[in-house]
Amino acid sequence: MNRQTAIMLHLVLLAVMAVSRSAQAQQRSADTPPAGMTLVPAGRYTPLFRAEKDPKDVPVPRFWLDILPVTNGDYLEFVRAHPKWRRSQVKRIFADAEYLRRWAGDLDPGTNAPVNAPVTHVSWFAAKAYCAWKGNRLPTTAEWEYAAAASPNCTDGEKDPEFVRQLRHWYSTPSPELLPPVGRGRTNVFGVHDLHGLTWEWVADFNTAMVTGDARGDTGLDRQLFCGSGSEGAKDTSNFPAFMRYGFRSSLKAGYTVHNLGFRGARSLHPNDK
Numbered sequence: 001m002n003r004q005t006a007i008m009l010h011l012v013l014l015a016v017m018a019v020s021r022s023a024q025a026q027q028r029s030a031d032t033p034p035a036g037m038t039l040v041p042a043g044r045y046t047p048l049f050r051a052e053k054d055p056k057d058v059p060v061p062r063f064w065l066d067i068l069p070v071t072n073g074d075y076l077e078f079v080r081a082h083p084k085w086r087r088s089q090v091k092r093i094f095a096d097a098e099y100l101r102r103w104a105g106d107l108d109p110g111t112n113a114p115v116n117a118p119v120t121h122v123s124w125f126a127a128k129a130y131c132a133w134k135g136n137r138l139p140t141t142a143e144w145e146y147a148a149a150a151s152p153n154c155t156d157g158e159k160d161p162e163f164v165r166q167l168r169h170w171y172s173t174p175s176p177e178l179l180p181p182v183g184r185g186r187t188n189v190f191g192v193h194d195l196h197g198l199t200w201e202w203v204a205d206f207n208t209a210m211v212t213g214d215a216r217g218d219t220g221l222d223r224q225l226f227c228g229s230g231s232e233g234a235k236d237t238s239n240f241p242a243f244m245r246y247g248f249r250s251s252l253k254a255g256y257t258v259h260n261l262g263f264r265g266a267r268s269l270h271p272n273d274k
Contacts, residue, residue: 038065038067040062040064045143045149047142060142066264070119072117082129087099087106088106094255102120114178120257138202140204141204141206157188166197170196201262
């Protein structure tokens with residue numbers, strides 16, 4: 001082997017080693033949770049309603065999810081950094097007049113919005129902007145429902161009688177005027193707190209639950225979705241909490257703010273994951 005060939009082989013070897021080290025570093029990065037997030041493993045989500053020709057299950061790739069809902073203290077940092085999202089400056093097209101209603105001022109959550117309690121009275125636009133500021137996004141309906149289906153003991157909470165009992169109790173109980181701090185309840189098997197029992201939460205595609213057209217006069221609508229036939233085609237007609245979430249999301253618009261509606265962030269493991 002001459003000198004030139006030996007040099008070329010050495011350079012090729014160095015390049016291969018560099019690519020290998022880069023791949024290993026990327027894998028370590030992918031497996032390291034971002035601050036305040038946990039990895040939700042891949043699974044499948046069965047929508048409450050689906051058209052006859054739609055697949056029964058929706059695949060959910062693994063993703064990062066905030067362990068806790070966004071708090072008033074977290075959101076305070078956001079409005080300090082982005083004045084256009086302060087209560088007195090936000091444009092009405094992006095949030096209604098109830099935006100951050102509990103806060104005492106633009107930069108003062110006050111006693112009615114403790115810094116460790118979940119932020120509410122925030123619109124979908126505001127939640128989306130906050131998540132983008134953190135390098136995240138809102139979870140999809142499929143991601144949120146899949147993560148929220150897990151109990152503290154198993155991935156399929158419907159098989160956990162105590163979890164089902166607690167869900168039914170919370171969904172039939174009015175929210176308190178002063179919300180408690182985040183993180184007081186048990187985590188589910190994925191390590192996530194407060195998906196139930198504290199607030200409702202925005203999802204990225206909340207409006208996919210909305211029917212379109214001119215209400216009952218639209219011949220293109222599935223009339224089974226109205227009145228007493230509302231449970232026709234549902235995967236589980238006894239799943240009261242799922243019906244509640246479906247109905248609540250259907251009532252929302254992106255600029256709405258609600259006293260018990262907050263949010264948390266999600267993040268794909270890879271840029272091409274949606």
